[in-house]
Amino acid sequence: MIAIGEASRLSGVSIETIRYYEREGIISTAGRTASGRRTYTDAEISELRFIKRSRDLGFSISDAVALRHLANAPSDACETVEQLGRKHLFNVQAKLAELQQLESALAELVANCTKGLSDCPMLDALRAR
Amino acid sequence: MIAIGEASRLSGVSIETIRYYEREGIISTAGRTASGRRTYTDAEISELRFIKRSRDLGFSISDAVALRHLANAPSDACETVEQLGRKHLFNVQAKLAELQQLESALAELVANCTKGLSDCPMLDALRAR
DNA sequence: TATGCATCCTGTAGCCACTACAGAAGCAAG
DNA sequence: CTTGCTTCTGTAGTGGCTACAGGATGCATA
Structure with a gap:
């Protein structure tokens, strides 16, 4: 048990x-x-x-x-399963692309930190343009 | 106003x-x-x-x-900002790696769907091993 | 002046998928 | 019998919003 x-x-x-x-x-x-x-x-x-x-x-x-x-289910479920899978894969790929963009934006900001281009490049980026 | x-x-x-x-x-x-x-x-x-x-x-x-x-803040905030940025970047990169793994696993499963290796390869993968 | 529509207000509940308790009871070993 | 582990129910919290309901206000037009 x-x-x-x-x-x-x-x-x-x-x-x-x-x-x-x-x-x-x-x-x-x-x-x-x-x-x-x-x-x-x-x-x-x-x-x-x-x-x-x-x-x-x-x-x-x-x-x-x-x-x-x-x-x-008895059968012919495979098609529905594939559809669900593809839809989900699509969403995952979209999220992935978004996260990649975010990563490079963030990486650039952090990289600029050490360059001392201004008082604080990261805060500058966050402040109004 | x-x-x-x-x-x-x-x-x-x-x-x-x-x-x-x-x-x-x-x-x-x-x-x-x-x-x-x-x-x-x-x-x-x-x-x-x-x-x-x-x-x-x-x-x-x-x-x-x-x-x-x-x-x-008056100044010397930049160091703290950089730390926060790096910590966050690290987390983002970890999440990114995770999502990439997920994407390839999912892509493989979906790709197998059309190959008809079994009744439904995707369901097989989800079922107990 | 009346009307109608856009905008705004407060307060509450819902979303997702759990997670974290509190306080009580059951179970097995020594 | 005690000790310590496991399990039970019920409720509340997490993050970061989002979506109402039901009412008040503001402004332009007829």
Whole structure:
């Protein structure tokens, strides 16, 4: 019988988060012992791991849930999965581009710091133009 | 006399956010007309712009506030500013690396979709190993 | 003067996905 | 029986906004 602590260790999802997932209906409701402690089956551990992997790939909770449903669907789910994946990849690439721009802007500002072009080039940049 | 709507247009900060900033003590308290509407001076618009630029560079609100204080400090603030900048740049670079990893993992998964190596390679990857 | 529309006000609740308690109860080993 | 670990429920907090509801004010036009 798997308790929540071991479920957490096995899935990589924290105890608090597992309880949160259950509360929010993101995963199925765990069984209980006579004294009220949650128990988990292997299938439920897989469920947790599936959500965890999806989250680690940056999918939102609702996407993760959708993917899980698709994983249990009869078939022809693959196309829908691919669409979800492409949409997410697109968003990730957009965020990546944004972050790269930010990085170079910031790197330039920091590099100017040591050059002593003015009193403080970084503050100058932040001040009004 | 600058009203909040124009302050918003001039600074690029939304009206709701300006009010939020005031409520939280992030910017100084705006003056009021007889009927209770907020009024802004040029200095306050600059203040908003400063916060906006800092936020656009990804600094946290508390960093932005710290930078603003440093901008008004007598001098030798530049070193502290540089430290803050470097710390932030470091975090941004870490996040960037993480996102790049995520992007390639996701891109690979999506690329496999069309190859039809299995029923659905993406779902396979999300399922337990 | 009346009307209508834009702008503004306060206060509260919601977003995302957790995370962090407090206070109580259960369980296993020595 | 005690000690210490685990688990329980319930609630509140995080960051940084954003989105209302319901009302007041300001200004231009008919």
